[in-house]
Amino acid sequence: MTSTTKGRPLTGRAMIGLEDLTKRCAVQAHTAVDTLNLEIPEGEIVVLVEPSGCGKTTTMKMINRIIEPTSGRITLDGEDVTSSNPDQLRRRRGYVIQQVGFFPHMTIGENVATVPKLLEWDNKRVAAQVDELLETVNMPPASFRDRYPDQLSGGQRQRVGVARALGTDPAVMLMDEPFGAIGAITRDRLQNEFLHPQEDVRKTIVFITHDIDEAVKLGDRIAILQTDSQIAQYDTPERILTTSANDFVAEFIGKGASLKRLNLSRVADIELTQWPTMQIGTGHAEVLETLRQSHRNALLVLDRAGHPRRWADAGDLQGAQDGVLDQVGIAPESVLESDATLNDALNELIAVRYSVAVVVDSDGVYQGVVDIDQINRSVRALRESAVAESRENTQCGILQSR
Amino acid sequence: MNFLEFLISRSEDMLELGLEHAAVVGVSVLLATVIGVSLGVMSYRRERMREAVLAVSGAFLTVPSFALFVLLIGPLGLGAMPVVVALTLYGLLPIVRNTITGLREVDPAIVESAHGMGMSRTQRLLRIELPLAWPVIITGIRLTTLVLLGIAAIGSIVLGPGYGELIFTGLARVGTPVAVNLVLAGILGIVVLAVLFDVVFSALGRFTISEGIR
Numbered sequence: 001m002t003s004t005t006k007g008r009p010l011t012g013r014a015m016i017g018l019e020d021l022t023k024r025c026a027v028q029a030h031t032a033v034d035t036l037n038l039e040i041p042e043g044e045i046v047v048l049v050e051p052s053g054c055g056k057t058t059t060m061k062m063i064n065r066i067i068e069p070t071s072g073r074i075t076l077d078g079e080d081v082t083s084s085n086p087d088q089l090r091r092r093r094g095y096v097i098q099q100v101g102f103f104p105h106m107t108i109g110e111n112v113a114t115v116p117k118l119l120e121w122d123n124k125r126v127a128a129q130v131d132e133l134l135e136t137v138n139m140p141p142a143s144f145r146d147r148y149p150d151q152l153s154g155g156q157r158q159r160v161g162v163a164r165a166l167g168t169d170p171a172v173m174l175m176d177e178p179f180g181a182i183g184a185i186t187r188d189r190l191q192n193e194f195l196h197p198q199e200d201v202r203k204t205i206v207f208i209t210h211d212i213d214e215a216v217k218l219g220d221r222i223a224i225l226q227t228d229s230q231i232a233q234y235d236t237p238e239r240i241l242t243t244s245a246n247d248f249v250a251e252f253i254g255k256g257a258s259l260k261r262l263n264l265s266r267v268a269d270i271e272l273t274q275w276p277t278m279q280i281g282t283g284h285a286e287v288l289e290t291l292r293q294s295h296r297n298a299l300l301v302l303d304r305a306g307h308p309r310r311w312a313d314a315g316d317l318q319g320a321q322d323g324v325l326d327q328v329g330i331a332p333e334s335v336l337e338s339d340a341t342l343n344d345a346l347n348e349l350i351a352v353r354y355s356v357a358v359v360v361d362s363d364g365v366y367q368g369v370v371d372i373d374q375i376n377r378s379v380r381a382l383r384e385s386a387v388a389e390s391r392e393n394t395q396c397g398i399l400q401s402r
Numbered sequence: 403m404n405f406l407e408f409l410i411s412r413s414e415d416m417l418e419l420g421l422e423h424a425a426v427v428g429v430s431v432l433l434a435t436v437i438g439v440s441l442g443v444m445s446y447r448r449e450r451m452r453e454a455v456l457a458v459s460g461a462f463l464t465v466p467s468f469a470l471f472v473l474l475i476g477p478l479g480l481g482a483m484p485v486v487v488a489l490t491l492y493g494l495l496p497i498v499r500n501t502i503t504g505l506r507e508v509d510p511a512i513v514e515s516a517h518g519m520g521m522s523r524t525q526r527l528l529r530i531e532l533p534l535a536w537p538v539i540i541t542g543i544r545l546t547t548l549v550l551l552g553i554a555a556i557g558s559i560v561l562g563p564g565y566g567e568l569i570f571t572g573l574a575r576v577g578t579p580v581a582v583n584l585v586l587a588g589i590l591g592i593v594v595l596a597v598l599f600d601v602v603f604s605a606l607g608r609f610t611i612s613e614g615i616r
Contacts, residue, residue, distance in 0.1 A: 064518050090520030101515025105533045105612035115519055148614030167519070174518070 014075075015172060015204040016040040016063065021072035023058055032058045033229040035072070042171075043202035047219035049209055051252050055229030056208045060176050063206060064090055076172070091115055094165030094173035094203075101161075102149035108134070108160055109145035115167030133163040138193070155186045162194065173205045179214065191217055212253060216241065216260050224249050237264055261379055262343035267336055267359055270378045272368025275300050275356070280309065280325045287317055287325070300332070300358065301325045306365040308332050308358045332358045338367055342375050349375075408583040409590075420591050423564030426557070427550045427595075430486050434493030434550075435543055441494070442501025442539075443527065452502060459494035467492065467553050471560045485554065485562035492553055493546040500542025504535025537611050544603045551596050555588060565591040 021036040033055050040046045050056040061067040063074060065086040074082050081089050094115075103111055109130050116126045131141040137159040149157060158178060165173055179187045179194075195218065198205070209215055215222045216237045224240065226232040226248045233245035241261045244250035253260070276294035278287050280303050291299050291314060299317065301310040303326070312320070312329030320328040334348040334357040348357045349372055356369040409416065441459070445451040467488065474484035508531050516530045532539075558566025565588040572584030 066514070066517055087520045087522050090518060095515065095518035097511060097515050097518065101509075101511045101518075103512060103516070103530055103534075105615045107614065114516075114521075118520055118525070148612075150614060164519075 013042045013078075014039040015042040015077055016206065017073075017075035018059075018063070019073040019075070021059070021062060021074065022070050023062060023067060024070045033062070033069075036229055036231070038223060038231065038234065040204060040206060041221070042204050044220040045198065045205040045207055045218055046221045046223060047207045047209060047215040048223050048225060049212055049215045049252075050225040050229070051210060055225055056210075057176060059225075059229055060174055060206065060208050064093065064095060064174055091118055091168070092170055092172070094162075094167060094170045096161050096165045096173070096175045096178045102157065102164075104149050107146050107148055108139075108152070109141070111149065112160065112164045112167065114164060119168060121168075129168070133166050134160070136166065137163045139163065154182050155190060158182060158186075158190055159193070171204060173203050175205060175207045177209055178207075180209070187214075194218070213260060213263070217263050224252060262346060262375070263341050265342045265378060266338065267340050267342065267345055267370060268338035270342070270370065270374060272359055272370055273356070273374065275358075275369045277302050277366065278325060279304060282325065284317075284320065287320075288314075291317060298329070300366070300369075301329070302366055308335065308360065308366050334358065335360055336370070337362060342378065345370055346372070346375055405583050405586055408580070409587060412587065416587065416591060419563070419565050419567060420595060423551070423554060423566075423591065424595055424599075426482055426485055426563050427489065427547065427554050427599075430489035430493055430550055430554075431543060431547050433486070433490040434497055434546055437490065438494045438497030438542075438546075439501050439539065442498050442505065443532075446502045446505040455498055456495075456502070459491075459498045462491040463495055467556045468559065471557060471562075475560055480561040482563055484560050485557035488557070489550045489554060493550050496542040496545040496549070497539070498542075500538050500545075501535065504538030505531055507538065508534045533612060534615065537607070537615065540603065540607055540611070544600070547599050547603070548596055551592050551599070555592060565589075565595075 016038075017040070018036050018038040021033060021038075023033040036059060038046075048056045048059060058067060062069045065074075065081075069082070072082075073080060076089070076092075103114070109127075112130045112133050113126045116129050121129070130145065134141040134144060139156065139159055144152075144156075144160070149160070152160065161178065165175070179190055182190065191214065207215075207218060219237055221234065222237055222240050223234040224232045232252075233240055233249045235245070238261070240249065241253060241264070244253060276290055276296055277300045278290060280301060287299065298311050298313040300308055301312055303309050309326055309331070310329040311332055312325065316329040317325075334352040336345055336348060336357050336359050338359055338361050345357055349355070349370075356371045358369055359367045361367055438459070441455050445455045470488045470491070471484055474488055478484040478487060512534070513526055513530060516526045521529065554562070554564050555566035555569055557564065558570045568584045568588035568591070572581045572588065575581040575584070
């Protein structure tokens with residue numbers, strides 16, 4: 001039971017490397033970031049989480065050379081960029097900050113065109129790129145290109161912000177709490193939208209947040225920073241949640257660790273229970289016989305395409321006309337797509353009256369059912385495998401938390 | 403002869419003086435804008451320099467205009483020249499002050515995001531900061547124009563061009579019936595110019611301030 005995108009071993013090439021990165025503030029003796037070492041593998045989302053303090057933002061700004069490190073090295077794709085021209089370096093990366101930082105005097109199109117224009121692309125190419133990027137983030141260029149940032153809603157602004165950061169399709173994106181200023185419901189939707197293209201384009205993304213839930217949801221790898229930006233733990237979300245490296249991490253994750261883990265697995269990853277089903281049109285006698293043999297108290301009625309239609313118990317079926325099953329019983333209320341998280345499944349199960357939720361694939365075809373016991377079992381298994389895995393990794397010395 | 407008849411009899415004069423007055427103010431506003439915006443840009447991020455620039459351009463305004471015009475006869479002679487120089491100095495404060503305020507009011511997050519995307523210092527200033535500060539700067543230029551339209555009249559004392567000539571001629575003939583008409587005509591001319599300049603600035607604002615920040 002491994003999920004598809006998360007927790008791959010550190011085999012990828014390091015896209016960004018931070019070596020002994022240190023930033024001392026001139027005024028205070030205090031160090032903002034002290035000898036930070038971090039390797040960010042190509043094509044992964046690495047989330048830097050820090051419960052408080054500004055070490056994470058300082059680190060991000062150092063990666064983008066907005067703040068110059070006091071000492072240490074930054075490498076990009078194997079090349080030492082600690083002292084190369086910072087403006088040219090920045091144009092090779094997408095950069096999104098919390099307030100998005102739109103240029104309010106420019107149209108959406110002009111905003112998105114910023115980096116292509118800085119790189120002196122010709123106008124035709126810039127225009128084509130802008131339209132393509134707006135399409136990518138589901139903002140029809142014809143209706144949004146010539147609007148101004150003030151005319152967009154929070155969610156739309158965030159999408160355009162991502163489009164602008166994608167400007168010239170950089171391999172690396174730096175995102176500083178991009179969803180920080182957005183309401184919970186929109187944020188959830190944006191996070192999903194954000195993950196969706198990532199499955200295909202696999203950009204290397206450094207993502208900053210103070211929210212461990214967001215980190216668990218988005219990160220392929222999470223670095224938890226403690227005082228002076230020391231890395232308390234750098235690991236996959238599974239292992240962060242199951243085996244905390246120290247008390248700091250454990251306390252940060254808090255009591256909700258088991259619940260958070262539910263966000264890591266998808267319904268598709270667990271073994272579904274098969275429930276007795278009947279197609280619409282099956283004869284009366286056969287239906288009742290199937291129900292009796294199943295030792296369940298109800299049947300799930302499917303239409304000819306395999307879509308779940310009704311729950312029907314013995315009473316409903318007795319009264320049904322021969323072969324007419326699409327009006328009996330009650331409609332299934334809790335239906336989950338197989339890419340829903342276990343957390344979604346649990347929510348469904350708590351919210352509805354039945355003890356099981358029906359699982360369908362993306363075409364709505366019945367796959368099986370899931371109940372609370374199964375979720376419970378999979379959480380336990382997840383924990384055990386993560387513990388075993390982290391023990392292995394510690395022995396191999398792959399754990400990066402220096 | 404009533405005031406209206408007086409205006410009609412002097413209409414050609416009025417037009418010519420008006421053009422001169424507008425030209426001398428226009429040139430001075432332009433110079434003050436170039437110098438003022440430059441000073442603002444140079445000083446808005448440095449506290450010491452900012453205070454110095456504001457103190458000096460403020461100090462010019464405290465010098466009585468009459469005195470400054472006379473002082474400038476020495477180095478610059480008579481005519482339009484000393485008037486333009488004096489007006490430029492008087493016009494600095496509103497422009498410098500508004501340039502500094504406008505630039506400092508630009509949201510740092512916007513500038514940081516431009517920085518993070520790879521805009522150089524000059525690009526940030528020209529493409530982001532100045533366009534965003536422009537509505538405030540243009541208000542300063544508008545104010546300067548109004549102030550200079552009035553002060554320009556005093557320039558007549560060093561034989562400068564414009565409506566001041568009418569006012570000073572009127573002053574020389576106090577007690578005669580024509581004196582009041584002369585002074586009133588000068589004032590009227592300046593007020594009409596002020597209205598016209600304001601119309602021009604509204605149009606300029608409409609064309610140069612982005613729709614996104616209006």
